Amino acid sequence: MKKFKTAVVLAGFAGLLACGCAAKKIDTTDVPKSPETTEAAVVVVPTPIPPEVQKYVVKKGDTLWAISHQAGIYSNSFEWPLIFKADRDQIQDPDQINVGQVLLIQQGQTTDQVQHAIKLASDTPKFVPHVEARSPLPIDYF
Numbered sequence: 001m002k003k004f005k006t007a008v009v010l011a012g013f014a015g016l017l018a019c020g021c022a023a024k025k026i027d028t029t030d031v032p033k034s035p036e037t038t039e040a041a042v043v044v045v046p047t048p049i050p051p052e053v054q055k056y057v058v059k060k061g062d063t064l065w066a067i068s069h070q071a072g073i074y075s076n077s078f079e080w081p082l083i084f085k086a087d088r089d090q091i092q093d094p095d096q097i098n099v100g101q102v103l104l105i106q107q108g109q110t111t112d113q114v115q116h117a118i119k120l121a122s123d124t125p126k127f128v129p130h131v132e133a134r135s136p137l138p139i140d141y142f
Contacts, residue, residue: 052107058097065121073105081117081141082109093133094124094141 056067064080067073074082084094086106091097109117125138 054105054107056103056105058099058101058103060099062097062099064094064097067103067105076118078118078121079114081120082106082113084141085117088142092135093130093137095127095130096133 054072056073058067064083065077068080068083069075069077080094083103083105084091087103090101090103097103120139120141123139
């Protein structure tokens with residue numbers, strides 16, 4: 001019986017060789033490849049983070065100078081032009097703000113913006129009381 005099994009296996013093997021089936025190599029690990037395409041460069045553009053904005057309600061005796069000096073605002077009186085610029089739609093003259101007025105205080109300025117504001121504040125002439133908004137302003141804040 002053992003010889004018979006061996007003969008059958010050998011015959012099967014001989015049959016595979018004769019038909020060429022054993023000569024075919026089937027490689028099942030290769031994944032068919034799609035036609036070659038050129039890959040477009042992917043450009044990642046960071047989403048700008050909007051600057052943090054807080055609201056400040058003007059109190060009696062406030063000035064832009066005093067507001068910008070407060071901790072939590074800018075802690076530097078010379079940065080008051082940043083408030084003036086942010087609220088230009090409601091402030092005509094930086095010397096004239098009103099009690100109850102809501103100012104937007106923006107944070108996150110660049111070093112250049114802060115240095116420019118400090119320069120503008122330094123170049124601003126000494127305060128002279130006036131009733132009407134000045135036009136033009138003593139210097140170009142924009």
